[in-house]
Amino acid sequence: MESESFYGVTLSEKEPIAQFAVPEVAEEYLVHSYKLIIKQISLGPEAKSGEFNVIQAETQENESKKIVKIPIAVLKVGETRSLRPNVEFPNGSVTFKLVQGTGPVYVCGKSEMNLGEYEDVNMYEEYSDEEDESELELDEEASPQTNGKSNKKK
Amino acid sequence: MAEESFYGVTLTAEENTETWDFVDEDYSRGQKLVIKQVLLGAEAKDNEFNVVEVTTGKDSIQIPIAVLKAGETRAVNPDVEFYETKVTFKLIKGSGPVYIHGQTIKDDVEVVDMEEEDDEDEPEDEEIENPKKRAKIEQNADGKNAKNQKKK
Numbered sequence: 001m002e003s004e005s006f007y008g009v010t011l012s013e014k015e016p017i018a019q020f021a022v023p024e025v026a027e028e029y030l031v032h033s034y035k036l037i038i039k040q041i042s043l044g045p046e047a048k049s050g051e052f053n054v055i056q057a058e059t060q061e062n063e064s065k066k067i068v069k070i071p072i073a074v075l076k077v078g079e080t081r082s083l084r085p086n087v088e089f090p091n092g093s094v095t096f097k098l099v100q101g102t103g104p105v106y107v108c109g110k111s112e113m114n115l116g117e118y119e120d121v122n123m124y125e126e127y128s129d130e131e132d133e134s135e136l137e138l139d140e141e142a143s144p145q146t147n148g149k150s151n152k153k154k
Numbered sequence: 155m156a157e158e159s160f161y162g163v164t165l166t167a168e169e170n171t172e173t174w175d176f177v178d179e180d181y182s183r184g185q186k187l188v189i190k191q192v193l194l195g196a197e198a199k200d201n202e203f204n205v206v207e208v209t210t211g212k213d214s215i216q217i218p219i220a221v222l223k224a225g226e227t228r229a230v231n232p233d234v235e236f237y238e239t240k241v242t243f244k245l246i247k248g249s250g251p252v253y254i255h256g257q258t259i260k261d262d263v264e265v266v267d268m269e270e271e272d273d274e275d276e277p278e279d280e281e282i283e284n285p286k287k288r289a290k291i292e293q294n295a296d297g298k299n300a301k302n303q304k305k306k
Contacts, residue, residue: 052196090158
């Protein structure tokens with residue numbers, strides 16, 4: 001099951017930091033994977049002229065476990081009002097920081113989640129057990145379970 | 155489930171080259187690097203062209219993927235992909251700094267011999283990646299569903 005959500009934060013001199021971490025889900029679900037996609041970063045109309053506004057992203061590389069701190073947007077009144085990075089941050093927390101300038105800067109995107117129901121794991125294991133196939137009915141119409149009861153009919 | 159990771163590197167006059175190379179493992183596993191944005195730093199000099207060139211290992215293609223200039227083009231969004239090939243980024247013009255952003259994606263597929271029996275169990279955590287495999291798994295699923303229907 002997939003779930004997505006709009007992501008939008010404002011960074012300014014007063015609030016220069018925004019953090020994105022593992023999304024919270026209801027108890028009966030397991031988060032298989034998730035990612036944050038930053039689609040657009042724009043500079044507010046009140047931004048000061050002649051000033052660079054730099055947004056930095058800090059995250060961890062999943063493979064090497066290295067921490068990466070790198071600017072993902074450089075905006076300036078009269079030169080660059082907005083950028084469309086379209087960068088993705090999979091399965092990790094990210095911190096955005098206005099490291100230069102006073103903003104305001106608007107960071108927009110979306111978070112996507114791949115969820116599994118807690119019971120899914122057990123159901124799938126039963127399905128691939130060839131001996132008990134006759135006792136199993138995979139009812140495609142069944143509504144998601146939330147009360148812990150098994151679908152298996154005997 | 156594919157393994158994905160954020161990719162971010164910086165090129166400057168002093169460190170003008172960066173290489174991405176995929177890890178060679180026991181079984182074949184598709185690895186891809188996608189470049190989403192190339193951005194010029196705030197400290198870059200005005201009116202100086204900053205050019206990032208890419209060189210691929212597999213086909214030996216050498217070509218700029220970003221031409222940036224303070225006051226003209228602050229960032230570009232190539233959205234180019236490099237699949238199963240070594241890639242080298244080089245700042246061939248300008249002093250930067252230039253930031254390269256993207257992600258690496260590793261397929262989580264095991265290469266299966268297509269001549270195998272239909273009855274064999276598929277590993278549970280296998281992602282359905284290529285069309286041939288998808289067809290094979292759908293075939294199996296139909297077979298099993300048919301069996302279940304009969305026994306009802």
